[in-house]
Amino acid sequence: MKEKLQAVQCFLFDMDGTVYLGDKLLPGAVETISLLKKQGKKYYFLTNNSSRDQDYYQKKLARMGIAVSCGQIIISTHSAIAYLSFHNYRDLFVLGTVELKKSLAAAGYNIVEKGGRADCVLVGFDLTLNYENLAAACQYVDSGVPYVATHPDVRCPLEGGKYLPDCGSIIALIETATGKKCKMVTGKPSRYMLDVVIEITGLSCDKLAVVGDRLYTDIALGSDNGILSVLLLTGEAKRSDLSGSKMQPDIVLEGIGDLAKIITQ
Numbered sequence: 001m002k003e004k005l006q007a008v009q010c011f012l013f014d015m016d017g018t019v020y021l022g023d024k025l026l027p028g029a030v031e032t033i034s035l036l037k038k039q040g041k042k043y044y045f046l047t048n049n050s051s052r053d054q055d056y057y058q059k060k061l062a063r064m065g066i067a068v069s070c071g072q073i074i075i076s077t078h079s080a081i082a083y084l085s086f087h088n089y090r091d092l093f094v095l096g097t098v099e100l101k102k103s104l105a106a107a108g109y110n111i112v113e114k115g116g117r118a119d120c121v122l123v124g125f126d127l128t129l130n131y132e133n134l135a136a137a138c139q140y141v142d143s144g145v146p147y148v149a150t151h152p153d154v155r156c157p158l159e160g161g162k163y164l165p166d167c168g169s170i171i172a173l174i175e176t177a178t179g180k181k182c183k184m185v186t187g188k189p190s191r192y193m194l195d196v197v198i199e200i201t202g203l204s205c206d207k208l209a210v211v212g213d214r215l216y217t218d219i220a221l222g223s224d225n226g227i228l229s230v231l232l233l234t235g236e237a238k239r240s241d242l243s244g245s246k247m248q249p250d251i252v253l254e255g256i257g258d259l260a261k262i263i264t265q
Contacts, residue, residue, distance in 0.1 A: 001251055004228055005209065005263050010042035010201050012074075012227075014188075014212030015057065016049055017235020018256060021159040025064040026234050028257015033066050035260050042201065046210070048076045048151030048187040048217055050124040050167070053099040071200075076150040076187030078196045080122060081107045083148060083186045089120040093145070095137050095170065096124030100150075121147035123174065123182070125156065125167040134173070141178045151187030153217060157235045188212075189220035211259065213237055215247040223247050232256055 013019055019029045036043050045057065045068065054070040061068055077100060084092070091110045094101050101111050104122070112118040114136040121140050126133075141147050154168035171182050186192045194205075201208070209228040212218025213235025222229025231249035233239060234256070242248065253259060 002262055004250065005230075005259070008041070008209040008228060009207040010044065010203050010209070011036060012044050012046040012197065012208060012210045013256075014210075014214070014218050014235075015045050015047045015061075017157040017213035018211060018218075018232050019045070019061075019066070020064060021157055021234070024159045026256055028255060028260055030065045032256050032260040035264060039263070042203075044072050044074055044197070044201065046074045046188065046193075046197065046212075048125075048153050048167075049156065050075060050077045050080070050100050050150035050187070051097045051127050053077070053103050056099060074193075074196060074200060075103075076193065077103050077124075079186040079190060079192040080104075080124075080148065080150045081109075082196055083184055083192045084109065084120065084122070087120075089148075091117060091119045092122050093118040093120075093137060093140055094122045094124065095126045095129060095133060096122065096150075097127055100124045100126075118145055121145055123147055123149040123167060123170055125150065125153070126170065127164075129170070134170075138174055138177045141174060141180050146183040147174060147180075149182050149185045149187075151217070152185045153187075153214065155236060157213070188217040189224055194221065194225055211256070215241060215245050215249075219247045219249045222250070230259065 054073045057073045058070045091112050093112045121137050149171050152168045153166040155163040156166040157163050205226045210218050210222045211230040213232050215237050219229045219231055229249045230251045233254050
């Protein structure tokens with residue numbers, strides 16, 4: 001375990017459930033990041049949570065004592081933009097927050113209001129979701145407009161064992177209502193997210209490690225692509241989930257603080 005972790009050149013940290021829960025920093029997070037910086041290791045924060053932008057996450061981490069640049073924060077929004085660009089979608093009806101829409105507009109996309117012409121519906125983690133927009137999204141899909149989602153996470157974990165319904169839950173509702181499946185989910189563990197990571201880090205998969213709390217996103221990204229995967233039991237996944245899962249992490253730790261203990265031994 002120690003040798004594998006010490007050989008890693010760049011760590012990809014999930015945030016929700018890995019570095020913090022809600023507004024509560026998880027034990028050992030600051031120490032672990034400080035140690036990696038001291039050792040000259042690269043590290044990035046890789047989140048599926050498309051409800052916020054880089055600036056928000058940079059400021060949140062700074063308040064918690066973790067100083068990073070916006071360029072070290074990779075969001076499923078980036079992989080969604082990569083997919084939309086590849087397929088030449090330009091006019092989007094978006095179920096998402098103001099931050100998501102601003103990021104898309106800054107990348108050159110036209111954000112369509114309800115009733116306007118759209119060539120794609122983009123579903124994000126919409127903390128501002130209302131029934132009118134949800135119904136409009138379903139009507140677009142019923143009329144033949146494809147829908148794409150930023151990430152598959154069903155729950156967003158909060159401190160105290162609580163959670164919020166996440167993007168995956170919204171996908172399930174639209175699929176149930178329309179009978180049509182999502183054309184692509186672009187965040188972890190999709191190839192589009194991996195391509196963004198490789199482009200930004202400049203490293204191949206064998207030089208990376210992904211650290212997170214979800215089997216079907218973080219660990220799947222690792223196991224599907226030959227990336228060392230580290231599961232932390234501070235978020236969604238529990239140890240009991242491992243016995244019935246096809247996605248098996250290379251390493252299982254109780255929390256992020258245990259990572260620092262291993263790489264300092």
